Amino acid sequence: MTVSQLSVPTRPRTWPRVAVVVGVIVAITVLTTLPALGGVNIDLGAIARNWGNGSERIGKLFPPDPSILPRTWKPLLETLEMALVGTAIAALLALPLSQWAARPTNPSRSRIVVRGVLNVIRAVPDLVYATILVAMVGVGALPGVITLVLFDLGIVVKLVSEAIDSADASYMEAGRAAGGTQTQINRVTAQPQTWPVFASQVLYSLELNVRISSILGLVGAGGLGRLIDEVRGFYRYGALSMIIIEILVVVIAIEIASNVLRKRLR
Amino acid sequence: MTVLTATRAPAITRAPSRPRRLGVRAAQLLVGAVVLASALHLDIGWSDLAQLPADLRHYLGLMFAHPDWSRLPGAFYQTWVSVSMAWVGALLGVVLSTLLGIPAAAGVGPLWVRLPLRGVFAVLRAVPEVIIAIIILTVTGLTPFTGALALAIGGIGTHGKWTYETIEAVPPGTAEAVRAAGGNLLEVARWGLWTQASPELMSLALYRFEINVRTSAILGLIGVGGVGDLLTGYTQYRQWDAVGVLIIVIVVVTMVIDGISGAIRRRIMRGARTRDVDRSS
Amino acid sequence: MDTTAHGPEAATPASGPWPIRLTDVTVRYPNGVVGLRGVSLAIEAGEMVSVVGLSGSGKSTLVRTVNGLVPVTSGTVQVGPYRVDQLRGRRLRHVRGSIGMIFQGFNLADRASVYHNVLVGRFSHTPTWKTLLGLTSREDREMVMSALDSVGMLEKVWGRAGALSGGQKQRVAIARALSQEPQVMLADEPVASLDPPTAHAVMSDLRRVNTERDLTVLVNLHLMDLARQYTTRMIGLRDGELVYDGPASSATDADFEAIYGRPIQTRDTLGQ
The missing domain is CATH 1.10.3720.10 (MetI-like)
Structure with missing residues (x-):
């Protein structure tokens, strides 16, 4: 039997649903990270700027007193x-x-x-x-x-x-x-x-x-x-x-x- | 009554005596005594307790009899800040926990990977998010981003544990089948474990978000922003009518998010179950 | 039909079995399913009656109308001196106290002790506040013990109900019903979850209850040989309608085929 003779049921398409789910997640993430809307400002620059004295303080966590x-x-x-x-x-x-x-x-x-x-x-x-x-x-x-x-x-x-x-x-x-x-x-x-x-x-x-x-x-x-x-x-x-x-x-x-x-x- | 029972002694005298279970009794007494001693030792005056119902009624009246609705827009804005923190924290936390939780599952990672990871989860579980936030805010400052990071890191503790427990709960059959078909570790993970565990994991991720919505309000209390920040201000200045509005907004927003998220979670789990039925038939 | 002897005004008999009279009883469930269609039935005091039919024929509904667990849509249910269909709340509970019932699934609280499960039978004789505070009278304790003794389960009184075998569970359930000191005993497929020897033992217990304690017994069965062997009278139900009423021992295979609405199969008998 060759493949062409097989009657294969059409594969249910799951990708539209996956796309919707991913889309919703991305959309909410964008909305929640827009500082203009009150979202979280993912400010990696601030971390870099504060790293110096911040890390020094965190370093003071050790040794425990x-x-x-x-x-x-x-x-x-x-x-x-x-x-x-x-x-x-x-x-x-x-x-x-x-x-x-x-x-x-x-x-x-x-x-x-x-x-x-x-x-x-x-x-x-x-x-x-x-x-x-x-x-x-x-x-x-x-x-x-x-x-x-x-x-x-x-x-x-x-x-x-x-x-x-x-x-x-x-x-x-x-x-x-x-x-x-x-x-x-x-x-x-x-x-x-x-x-x-x-x-x-x-x-x-x-x-x-x-x-x-x-x-x-x-x-x-x-x-x-x-x-x-x-x-x-x-x-x-x-x-x-x-x-x-x-x-x-x-x-x-x-x-x-x-x-x-x-x-x-x- | 029958002749038989009449000639014998009454049943109650022949019944086996009730087991005493002295150990259980002793334990109950001990717990009771410790609780009582704790209650008496706590610095709570009886007069305070007597005053409590009247106090509560008084302040609840101040809060909810005439809420200051002009605060509503501000309350909603700050709640959105908190919800944003919760979402970003959940997303980061779930990604990190999934990456760390999968190798921590028995049957996936080797023992020398599993044990330290589980140790890290246990430690993070025990440390309250507020304390994590206090530590990391020295680097990131008093911003919502600190809140999100604290939620993400704190979430690894419980969520990492849930992740490896979920994966371990997957019946071994599917993974064995993939392995028997010559699948490598990655293929086993993709086809044997992920297909089985993913509904549960997605449902848990949403649940993480629901938890974070509550925790993010708490983080605001130490100053990272959001609805908790607002609450500190209102209570400090005893603006009870504003506190009332804030509580109403917190309750409504939390319940709405719980409702939506819960409905999605139920749908995910139901979908998983019907797919299982399809497979078995 | 002669119902004058036990009208609603009749005084409560101190003891002795109660007759059961159903007059044109129809039960329609909230979801539209009809459980019973115009069933009229008179069971004399002290009779041992089986109700036979396929599952879904209305057997369970029928016995549950007798103690009001299923409310009737129309018609009357008279049990002893009471019109069960008209009772509610406290008075319905009081009447239920005089009607024992056992179930296919035993309906025991598995994690509770055998003692507490049988104590359930004393509820209608005990004020709620006493139960709430865990106060049990000596009389109630005696009743529980002698009920357990009469089914041979006294030894297990302090064990967990869930640790018992199926047959033992059904005996505890019978003890629970007996501790009520009932006038009527209902049984809904009491042996359907049991193996054949245990089923016979439980049916014998029920017959003993009927003769020695002098109770009216109404038992649902789907097995024709058990109905013939243990009961004196048989009611046949099909699709909620009464299709047979006569002596059980002389019921022919043809009668059963008429009740079932299909030829007899091996699973209609227990054997042994």
Whole structure:
């Protein structure tokens, strides 16, 4: 058989779609890099001009200056405490909220309201909350904890309620057939059923919280961030790098611990 | 009841006793105690807490009862600056993470390449973008470009990890088939891995942009420009009615971008799935 | 049809099985699919009745109208002293408490313990706030244990439901229904996910429930030999219409062919 005898179906043309995608990406990139429109001015010249004294300062990051360490212990403790308390409060609130936000555990329309409110909460970045809350209630740990609670609620409720939505919920029908109220069904069966997802998301939010709460102090909300702001103001780059290393060690330690815990949950 | 059960002891007395799980109990108590101790040790006065609901109501009233709509154009302009930062940062970050993430995948790069790369990702993941921005702004200055660079570099941490995890999650069958057909490493990567992993990777890239939209507002708070910069000014001068407008703009723009990006991501993933079905049939 | 004996005004019997009366019941789902077309049916208290038909014939819809899981579009459903089609909310839940149900897919919460899964059967007898706080009365605990004991699953009470085999899961599901102390037991294809020996064991359990606990049992089956062997009366459904109603043991192959609307195939019987 020769090739000409084969009836080959015409090859679907994918290149127009690829071209459109590439075109859109290029267009948005051009729009976002036009300084006249408020876009990012990719000014490589500035880097060249600032390289001299800038690189000298960055060079001062090494070696890290351990003399700052004794001053870091208290703010570090505060950072960890804020992260922990924020996660705990958020977990307590997220348990009922994620059931209210998922279809199987809340067939009524109130689900949409809960989801809407949480979408709004999630749309505001963490440090924006902190900035505003500091202006409202004053400098300290309180605005930090509230910020973390709001941030955690956003992600935990979203992820857990989505997990409830996509999981098999046939046990709901049995609870209904037995004459149970939705609350009873949620408490006795849905809660243990979603516990692993819930616990895993809470641990994840604890990891993120340590990372966030270490910088909340930059806007006055307590923890290591205040110290970062101070050493940065005095161009103490050795001290800055020491603090960064400290954050790094703590964040990675928490990440490892939470990974170990998460494996045991399964 | 049947005769059988009547002659025996009631079921409840014959039921196995509930397992105690002392370890779990102890762990629960420990966690509870640590949380409680942390809460008490934190420098939060009870009077502050009691005052909190009233404070919040007061300030929310100031912010949203009569927002100063004359600030709207400025708010939108600065939000666009932030979104630009987010886009450029996402683009740069995704390109860098893809280049670094592919060799970091098991089965692609050798161990001596993989381990250091994964170490770099772990470090970048742990450092907040704000701190990266603080460091690099000494070279690039307080400009949106600094923000974009910080987002790009910071993004490598998580995005690089996602990239190698996605590639590792590709079922080995296709890559094996290409290898069996005599494909070299590049061909394996193109036909075995890319075709399978690309929808997921494109979806993650868009998700990176969504995250960056939030982070770019934060970077503004240290002065690189955009909506965060504006917010610092308004809160410092306690222009609550302007803060209200700004929050509304942030929420609306973020939700619109999330909505569009989410819809595209769902379409990409759905397309990937139907293509799989086509292939299997 | 004689329904006067159990009008809506009749007092709740303290115990004893309930009769079930469906009068001209039609179910049309929101998507337009018709589940049942004008089905009228009278099941006496304490009967063991099978509902036979192909999948999509309306079997599942029929049993779900009895406890109101599927609302009827028209017609009446009378279960014991209650008009289920007219009940909603708290009163519907109360009636459901007296109607046990088991399912093809067992419908257990896999990650919860067997104990908690059976405790579901006590919901309608427990105030919501007590359940919410995790307060279980001694009476409820006893009920759960003896229900598990009666299906031979007492040993597994603290294990995870998901760790059980299919047959064990269905027994836990039966225990869940029994712990309700029901007057009626519904079963929707209870053995379709089980292997033949286990299927026979579960069907025997159901028959034991019917005779020893004196419950009205309504069970959906798609296997003709199980219907003949374990039930006394058979209802045949095709395309949502009642096409057969008679004794199960004497139903002929021709009767089944009429219900199925096609010749009998090997997959219509379980064997053994």
